[in-house]
Amino acid sequence: MKALIQRVSAAKLEAEGRLVSEIGKGLVVYFGVGKGDTEKQAAYFAKKIPALRIFEDGNGKTNLSVADVGGEILFVSQFTLYANASHGNRPDFLQAEEPARAEALYRFTAEKLAETVPVKRGVFGADMKITQVNEGPFTLMLEKGNEE
Numbered sequence: 001m002k003a004l005i006q007r008v009s010a011a012k013l014e015a016e017g018r019l020v021s022e023i024g025k026g027l028v029v030y031f032g033v034g035k036g037d038t039e040k041q042a043a044y045f046a047k048k049i050p051a052l053r054i055f056e057d058g059n060g061k062t063n064l065s066v067a068d069v070g071g072e073i074l075f076v077s078q079f080t081l082y083a084n085a086s087h088g089n090r091p092d093f094l095q096a097e098e099p100a101r102a103e104a105l106y107r108f109t110a111e112k113l114a115e116t117v118p119v120k121r122g123v124f125g126a127d128m129k130i131t132q133v134n135e136g137p138f139t140l141m142l143e144k145g146n147e148e
Contacts, residue, residue: 001037002032002082003143005139006138007135008028011130012130013120021074021121027073027074028076029075030076032080033097033102034082046113047112050116072118074121079093106124
């Protein structure tokens, strides 16, 4: 499982020409599910992401979490995090989970995240247009393999 996490001051997501989700201060999380990933990994991400101390406190130190600053999460499914471009110039996505299972884990993770912080979602499998104002920029890649 992988999550590309970006700190933002604002973000909006459109699909099929309509506004689907919009957040102010918070995180845009691009979330990818790999073959064989589990709910145990998803629960780890749902606990870890809101707790990441990547927002500045009054002294300019990254000591605050998205929950601490009253932020939101825009949670976007992103199977292309599993792209393999090591051979040739056209990436393959063979390590990405099948859509039905990936969507179930995406929804499960979003629901668990929402227990801690407000979460807005993308549209699974849709062609989305995302506009975001990155802060910093501050970008993290969080990965957790299936250790079961």
